[in-house]
């Protein structure tokens with residue numbers, strides 16, 4: 001069964017780099033892969049020039065898409081817009097532009113971002129979806145919105161059943177039920193078919209936030225797969241340089257905390273002299289990420 005690999009972490013720690021490397025690597029091994037970015041400030045285009053909100057094949061077996069708010073809400077309109085409008089119009093004197101207002105409903109955009117992933121999984125086109133997520137707060141908001149949305153829809157339906165006798169209009173039951181079923185399937189995808197990789201750099205904030213994120217994902221029921229420690233300064237790159245040594249010492253402190261407190265195996269990446277943007281550099285990144293060191297009992 002196709003699965004989702006979620007790559008998450010604080011802003012700028014290397015999520016897009018890790019997600020792209022993992023996606024290229026999986027495609028190189030013969031898997032059919034979709035790499036999706038749901039980060040509104042994502043920079044997948046730096047690695048795969050020309051990528052946008054239309055799915056595009058960038059290497060054999062690898063398709064990439066950068067989901068934008070506009071594309072996601074267009075999908076919402078296509079799927080539910082007409083029905084929502086029909087139900088509302090039968091109850092209230094509204095015009096079609098009510099849909100423009102509804103697009104701002106909290107959780108709606110997140111819902112359709114995730115439904116995009118679900119459709120990709122269920123399409124049978126892919127063996128794996130790699131999901132380059134928004135920085136920590138965005139990822140958590142997205143997940144929490146799902147659970148809230150599910151509750152809201154359940155309550156909306158109960159409320160409607162109570163008011164049914166007073167309301168004259170189209171029955172919203174199929175709409176609410178259809179929507180709730182979709183949210184339920186999204187939650188199941190997250191809890192049963194998603195594995196998270198959380199990335200941090202050996203610095204205070206990325207480590208603290210990354211550990212919090214892992215705890216939150218776990219509470220939400222998303223399985224953790226790996227923790228990544230990115231941009232580790234090479235030992236002895238500059239013997240005798242006081243600043244470099246102080247920096248490396250500080251890194252070691254946060255690296256230790258990351259290794260000690262991560263509930264899953266940690267994979268490390270060094271600080272590279274040049275940003276790893278080319279396929280060859282990303283393949284080298286991937287090899288380090290998927291290596292299973294001998295004797296690591298948790299690997």
Ligand SMILES: Nc1ncnc2c1ncn2[C@@H]1O[C@H](COP(=O)(O)OP(=O)(O)OP(=O)(O)O)[C@@H](O)[C@H]1O
Nearest residue numbers: 011012013014015016017135231270271272275276
């Ligand atoms: N190990 C590394 N060595 C050198 N440069 C790196 C390394 N990892 C990532 N970079 C560079 O750091 C920058 C940020 O990385 P990346 O875009 O992958 O982070 P991100 O977590 O996706 O950021 P954002 O939160 O903005 O989406 C990029 O220019 C990337 O090429």
Ligand SMILES: [Mg+2]
Nearest residue numbers: 015016042043
């Ligand atoms: Mg990114």
